[in-house]
Amino acid sequence: MGDAEPAARAAPVAAEPSEGILAALRPRQWTKNLLVFAGLLFAAEFSDPKRWAQAIAIFVAYCAASSAAYLFNDVRDAEQDRLHPVKRYRSVASGAFRTDRALKVSAMLAIVAIAIAARFGWSALALMAGFLALQAAYSLGLKHIVLIDVMAIAALFVIRAVAGADAVEVRISPWLIVCTALLALFLALAKRRGELVALGAEGTRPALDGYSFALVDQLVSIVAACTIVAYSLYTFTARDGSWMMITIPFVVFGLFRYLLLMHREELGEEPENVLLSDVPILATIAAWAVTCAVILGLT
Numbered sequence: 001m002g003d004a005e006p007a008a009r010a011a012p013v014a015a016e017p018s019e020g021i022l023a024a025l026r027p028r029q030w031t032k033n034l035l036v037f038a039g040l041l042f043a044a045e046f047s048d049p050k051r052w053a054q055a056i057a058i059f060v061a062y063c064a065a066s067s068a069a070y071l072f073n074d075v076r077d078a079e080q081d082r083l084h085p086v087k088r089y090r091s092v093a094s095g096a097f098r099t100d101r102a103l104k105v106s107a108m109l110a111i112v113a114i115a116i117a118a119r120f121g122w123s124a125l126a127l128m129a130g131f132l133a134l135q136a137a138y139s140l141g142l143k144h145i146v147l148i149d150v151m152a153i154a155a156l157f158v159i160r161a162v163a164g165a166d167a168v169e170v171r172i173s174p175w176l177i178v179c180t181a182l183l184a185l186f187l188a189l190a191k192r193r194g195e196l197v198a199l200g201a202e203g204t205r206p207a208l209d210g211y212s213f214a215l216v217d218q219l220v221s222i223v224a225a226c227t228i229v230a231y232s233l234y235t236f237t238a239r240d241g242s243w244m245m246i247t248i249p250f251v252v253f254g255l256f257r258y259l260l261l262m263h264r265e266e267l268g269e270e271p272e273n274v275l276l277s278d279v280p281i282l283a284t285i286a287a288w289a290v291t292c293a294v295i296l297g298l299t
Helices: 017-025 027-042 049-076 099-118 122-140 148-167 176-197 206-210 214-235 242-265 271-275 279-298
Strands: none
Touching: 017 049, 017 099, 027 049, 027 148, 027 176, 027 271, 027 279, 049 099, 049 122, 049 148, 049 242, 099 122, 122 148, 148 206, 176 206, 176 214, 176 242, 214 242, 271 279
């Protein structure tokens, strides 16, 4: 949570029921589910309206599943969140959204997600079931296990990428899986560092006791380097020859820019805030996506 609350704010502000529900769903976090479009992008199937409809449908399904998981997690952590300098303002922890209603909405969203995934066949249904099961396992205990917590987060991103490719019926590239896992590990470790900064290295979660600034910084550096190497290897072996190498600078700059913000402005606790607010990173992502689309579409 890189955006700190104003110091003058001493107590949670009561929200209207609709506001409490919307905030609890964490729509800003839905940007993570844009990863389901990666398969469509790398398959260069831009002119097929059927595949676009399939990708949008699975995107909606994973947004519903993500919100279901966030609600379940917030109910589980409500008491602990009330002790956190920022998380105490979450809808469930602040009392703006009752726990019984939160659990009901969570269950309904999970059912919606499963119903949508089921329309794409057994593989899509299995991926959605695995996503929800891993989210539940994360909330129930995995997030308290050092290193396993960030690996679980990376696995959730991989499932999103695979589910997107599966839904639009395109080949799932091993490089897509590797690069997704590494990038997710990078963001997850950056988030842990942000939590250490926000809490003065005195975490309210057991897993933080196993992390230190030195360890996290070293792991972030290793994973960032691996991400650049893996993406570069992908471009060397892509079907379009060497043209995809043009996109390597975008990846390098994006990672370097994030590292700069993480160390200079301490924005690593909630990656979606950085991705939605930093103009250079937004411009880099847009330039990367457009360049990839042009190259893949013309080759």
